[in-house]
Amino acid sequence: AQTVTQSQPEMSVQEAETVTLSCTYDTSENNYYLFWYKQPPSRQMILVIRQEAYKQQNATENRFSVNFQKAAKSFSLKISDSQLGDTAMYFCAFMITNDYKLSFGAGTTVTVRA
Amino acid sequence: EPEVTQTPSHQVTQMGQEVILRCVPISNHLYFYWYRQILGQKVEFLVSFYNNEISEKSEIFDDQFSVERPDGSNFTLKIRSTKLEDSAMYFCASSLTGGSSYEQYFGPGTRLTVT
Numbered sequence: 001a002q003t004v005t006q007s008q009p010e011m012s013v014q015e016a017e018t019v020t021l022s023c024t025y026d027t028s029e030n031n032y033y034l035f036w037y038k039q040p041p042s043r044q045m046i047l048v049i050r051q052e053a054y055k056q057q058n059a060t061e062n063r064f065s066v067n068f069q070k071a072a073k074s075f076s077l078k079i080s081d082s083q084l085g086d087t088a089m090y091f092c093a094f095m096i097t098n099d100y101k102l103s104f105g106a107g108t109t110v111t112v113r114a
Numbered sequence: 115e116p117e118v119t120q121t122p123s124h125q126v127t128q129m130g131q132e133v134i135l136r137c138v139p140i141s142n143h144l145y146f147y148w149y150r151q152i153l154g155q156k157v158e159f160l161v162s163f164y165n166n167e168i169s170e171k172s173e174i175f176d177d178q179f180s181v182e183r184p185d186g187s188n189f190t191l192k193i194r195s196t197k198l199e200d201s202a203m204y205f206c207a208s209s210l211t212g213g214s215s216y217e218q219y220f221g222p223g224t225r226l227t228v229t
Binding site for chain 2: 004037042043044045046047050091098099100101102103104105106107
Protein backbone atom coordinates (compact mmCIF):
# COMPACT_ATOMS: atom_id res chain seq x y z
CA ALA A 1 0.00 0.00 0.00
CA GLN A 2 1.10 3.52 -0.75
CA THR A 3 1.12 6.25 1.89
CA VAL A 4 1.49 9.98 1.37
CA THR A 5 2.46 12.27 4.21
CA GLN A 6 2.13 16.04 4.36
CA SER A 7 3.62 17.18 7.64
CA GLN A 8 2.54 20.82 7.49
CA PRO A 9 -1.17 21.30 8.25
CA GLU A 10 -1.03 25.06 7.68
CA MET A 11 1.32 27.59 6.15
CA SER A 12 1.14 31.33 5.79
CA VAL A 13 3.07 33.45 3.30
CA GLN A 14 3.26 37.11 2.43
CA GLU A 15 2.09 38.08 -1.04
CA ALA A 16 4.93 37.99 -3.59
CA GLU A 17 7.06 35.71 -1.43
CA THR A 18 7.87 32.04 -1.84
CA VAL A 19 6.48 29.11 0.09
CA THR A 20 7.48 25.45 -0.04
CA LEU A 21 5.15 22.62 0.87
CA SER A 22 6.58 19.26 1.81
CA CYS A 23 5.35 15.81 0.84
CA THR A 24 6.86 12.41 1.42
CA TYR A 25 5.56 9.09 0.24
CA ASP A 26 6.21 5.44 0.76
CA THR A 27 5.98 2.84 -1.97
CA SER A 28 7.69 -0.27 -3.20
CA GLU A 29 6.73 0.55 -6.78
CA ASN A 30 9.23 1.94 -9.26
CA ASN A 31 6.86 3.40 -11.81
CA TYR A 32 4.45 6.01 -10.59
CA TYR A 33 3.27 9.58 -10.87
CA LEU A 34 3.08 12.30 -8.25
CA PHE A 35 0.66 15.19 -8.26
CA TRP A 36 -0.14 18.39 -6.45
CA TYR A 37 -3.80 19.38 -6.38
CA LYS A 38 -5.15 22.74 -5.24
CA GLN A 39 -8.58 23.15 -3.64
CA PRO A 40 -9.61 26.80 -3.21
CA PRO A 41 -12.27 27.50 -0.56
CA SER A 42 -15.64 26.03 -1.59
CA ARG A 43 -14.38 25.03 -5.01
CA GLN A 44 -13.24 21.85 -6.67
CA MET A 45 -9.77 20.37 -6.65
CA ILE A 46 -7.70 21.22 -9.67
CA LEU A 47 -4.43 19.75 -10.81
CA VAL A 48 -1.48 22.08 -10.28
CA ILE A 49 1.45 20.00 -11.40
CA ARG A 50 2.40 16.41 -12.24
CA GLN A 51 5.71 14.55 -12.09
CA GLU A 52 6.54 11.24 -13.69
CA ALA A 53 8.86 9.21 -11.48
CA TYR A 54 11.00 8.11 -14.40
CA LYS A 55 11.86 11.72 -15.24
CA GLN A 56 14.78 13.22 -13.39
CA GLN A 57 13.93 16.76 -14.42
CA ASN A 58 11.67 18.55 -11.98
CA ALA A 59 8.32 19.66 -13.36
CA THR A 60 7.43 23.35 -13.50
CA GLU A 61 4.20 25.15 -14.31
CA ASN A 62 4.61 28.91 -14.31
CA ARG A 63 5.06 29.91 -10.65
CA PHE A 64 4.75 26.34 -9.41
CA SER A 65 7.68 23.95 -9.34
CA VAL A 66 8.54 20.73 -7.62
CA ASN A 67 11.64 19.27 -6.06
CA PHE A 68 11.43 15.55 -6.70
CA GLN A 69 13.91 13.41 -4.81
CA LYS A 70 13.15 9.83 -5.77
CA ALA A 71 15.66 8.15 -3.47
CA ALA A 72 14.38 10.14 -0.51
CA LYS A 73 10.76 9.67 -1.65
CA SER A 74 10.20 13.37 -1.33
CA PHE A 75 8.08 15.63 -3.54
CA SER A 76 7.90 19.25 -2.41
CA LEU A 77 5.98 22.06 -4.09
CA LYS A 78 7.36 25.57 -4.36
CA ILE A 79 5.03 28.46 -5.03
CA SER A 80 6.96 31.51 -6.17
CA ASP A 81 5.67 35.09 -6.19
CA SER A 82 2.65 34.04 -4.13
CA GLN A 83 -0.65 35.64 -5.07
CA LEU A 84 -3.85 36.03 -3.05
CA GLY A 85 -5.52 33.55 -5.41
CA ASP A 86 -3.07 30.88 -4.28
CA THR A 87 -4.89 30.68 -0.94
CA ALA A 88 -6.18 27.11 -0.87
CA MET A 89 -5.73 23.62 0.49
CA TYR A 90 -2.96 21.78 -1.35
CA PHE A 91 -2.97 18.02 -1.62
CA CYS A 92 -0.06 15.83 -2.61
CA ALA A 93 -1.14 12.65 -4.38
CA PHE A 94 0.38 9.46 -5.76
CA MET A 95 -0.66 7.03 -8.46
CA ILE A 96 0.99 3.85 -9.67
CA THR A 97 1.52 3.97 -13.42
CA ASN A 98 -1.52 2.61 -15.29
CA ASP A 99 -3.54 2.39 -12.10
CA TYR A 100 -6.76 4.27 -11.53
CA LYS A 101 -6.72 5.48 -7.98
CA LEU A 102 -5.06 8.48 -6.42
CA SER A 103 -3.68 8.22 -2.89
CA PHE A 104 -3.78 11.58 -1.15
CA GLY A 105 -1.94 13.24 1.68
CA ALA A 106 -3.84 15.03 4.42
CA GLY A 107 -3.39 18.42 2.80
CA THR A 108 -1.71 21.71 3.67
CA THR A 109 -3.73 24.89 4.02
CA VAL A 110 -1.88 27.81 2.47
CA THR A 111 -2.92 31.34 3.31
CA VAL A 112 -1.43 34.21 1.30
CA ARG A 113 -1.45 37.50 3.25
CA ALA A 114 -1.80 40.84 1.53
CA GLU B 115 -14.08 25.13 -19.58
CA PRO B 116 -16.00 21.88 -18.95
CA GLU B 117 -16.47 20.96 -15.30
CA VAL B 118 -17.64 18.01 -13.29
CA THR B 119 -20.82 18.88 -11.42
CA GLN B 120 -22.35 17.22 -8.38
CA THR B 121 -25.78 17.39 -6.78
CA PRO B 122 -26.84 18.02 -4.14
CA SER B 123 -24.14 20.12 -2.52
CA HIS B 124 -25.34 19.02 0.91
CA GLN B 125 -27.47 16.01 1.81
CA VAL B 126 -28.79 15.26 5.27
CA THR B 127 -30.25 11.83 5.88
CA GLN B 128 -31.22 9.60 8.76
CA MET B 129 -29.26 6.50 9.62
CA GLY B 130 -30.57 3.49 7.71
CA GLN B 131 -31.91 5.51 4.80
CA GLU B 132 -30.75 5.14 1.23
CA VAL B 133 -29.04 8.05 -0.49
CA ILE B 134 -28.07 8.65 -4.07
CA LEU B 135 -25.35 11.14 -4.87
CA ARG B 136 -25.30 12.42 -8.41
CA CYS B 137 -22.50 13.50 -10.65
CA VAL B 138 -22.29 14.73 -14.22
CA PRO B 139 -18.80 13.99 -15.55
CA ILE B 140 -17.19 15.89 -18.38
CA SER B 141 -18.97 14.80 -21.53
CA ASN B 142 -16.18 13.09 -23.49
CA HIS B 143 -14.62 11.42 -20.46
CA LEU B 144 -14.71 7.65 -20.21
CA TYR B 145 -13.48 6.92 -16.68
CA PHE B 146 -15.34 7.91 -13.56
CA TYR B 147 -14.41 7.84 -9.90
CA TRP B 148 -15.76 8.41 -6.44
CA TYR B 149 -13.63 9.53 -3.52
CA ARG B 150 -14.63 10.52 -0.04
CA GLN B 151 -13.14 12.63 2.74
CA ILE B 152 -14.28 12.16 6.30
CA LEU B 153 -13.86 15.40 8.25
CA GLY B 154 -10.27 15.79 9.36
CA GLN B 155 -9.06 12.78 7.38
CA LYS B 156 -7.50 12.16 4.00
CA VAL B 157 -9.32 11.98 0.70
CA GLU B 158 -9.83 8.24 0.05
CA PHE B 159 -10.49 6.39 -3.17
CA LEU B 160 -13.75 4.46 -3.29
CA VAL B 161 -14.26 3.17 -6.82
CA SER B 162 -13.43 3.61 -10.47
CA PHE B 163 -15.84 2.84 -13.32
CA TYR B 164 -15.35 2.27 -17.01
CA ASN B 165 -17.49 0.83 -19.77
CA ASN B 166 -20.38 0.27 -17.36
CA GLU B 167 -18.29 -1.80 -15.02
CA ILE B 168 -16.34 -1.25 -11.85
CA SER B 169 -12.66 -1.35 -12.78
CA GLU B 170 -11.30 -1.04 -9.26
CA LYS B 171 -12.69 -0.58 -5.77
CA SER B 172 -11.27 -0.07 -2.33
CA GLU B 173 -12.03 -2.06 0.80
CA ILE B 174 -14.28 0.81 1.88
CA PHE B 175 -16.58 0.11 -1.07
CA ASP B 176 -18.54 -2.74 0.46
CA ASP B 177 -21.97 -4.15 -0.39
CA GLN B 178 -23.68 -1.03 0.95
CA PHE B 179 -22.27 0.96 -1.95
CA SER B 180 -23.09 0.77 -5.63
CA VAL B 181 -22.42 2.89 -8.68
CA GLU B 182 -24.33 3.30 -11.86
CA ARG B 183 -24.33 5.25 -15.07
CA PRO B 184 -28.08 5.29 -15.65
CA ASP B 185 -27.91 7.39 -18.81
CA GLY B 186 -25.32 9.04 -21.02
CA SER B 187 -24.57 11.85 -18.65
CA ASN B 188 -25.07 10.93 -14.98
CA PHE B 189 -22.89 8.86 -12.71
CA THR B 190 -24.37 7.97 -9.35
CA LEU B 191 -23.19 6.62 -6.02
CA LYS B 192 -25.82 4.85 -3.94
CA ILE B 193 -25.46 4.03 -0.28
CA ARG B 194 -28.17 1.52 0.60
CA SER B 195 -28.43 1.87 4.36
CA THR B 196 -26.47 4.81 5.64
CA LYS B 197 -24.46 4.68 8.86
CA LEU B 198 -23.19 7.53 10.98
CA GLU B 199 -19.67 6.83 9.76
CA ASP B 200 -20.73 7.47 6.15
CA SER B 201 -20.85 11.17 6.97
CA ALA B 202 -18.23 12.70 4.71
CA MET B 203 -17.59 14.84 1.66
CA TYR B 204 -17.99 12.74 -1.47
CA PHE B 205 -16.09 13.78 -4.58
CA CYS B 206 -16.80 12.60 -8.08
CA ALA B 207 -14.05 12.74 -10.70
CA SER B 208 -13.67 11.87 -14.35
CA SER B 209 -10.82 11.43 -16.78
CA LEU B 210 -10.54 11.15 -20.53
CA THR B 211 -9.19 7.67 -20.14
CA GLY B 212 -7.61 5.64 -17.39
CA GLY B 213 -4.09 5.56 -16.08
CA SER B 214 -1.85 8.01 -14.42
CA SER B 215 -0.99 10.10 -17.45
CA TYR B 216 -4.54 11.41 -17.67
CA GLU B 217 -5.72 14.10 -15.32
CA GLN B 218 -8.65 13.38 -13.08
CA TYR B 219 -11.05 16.32 -12.95
CA PHE B 220 -12.91 16.67 -9.68
CA GLY B 221 -16.35 17.96 -8.85
CA PRO B 222 -17.03 20.32 -5.94
CA GLY B 223 -18.27 17.52 -3.71
CA THR B 224 -21.44 16.56 -1.87
CA ARG B 225 -21.39 16.87 1.88
CA LEU B 226 -23.33 13.93 3.32
CA THR B 227 -24.49 14.19 6.91
CA VAL B 228 -26.02 11.10 8.49
CA THR B 229 -27.94 11.74 11.71
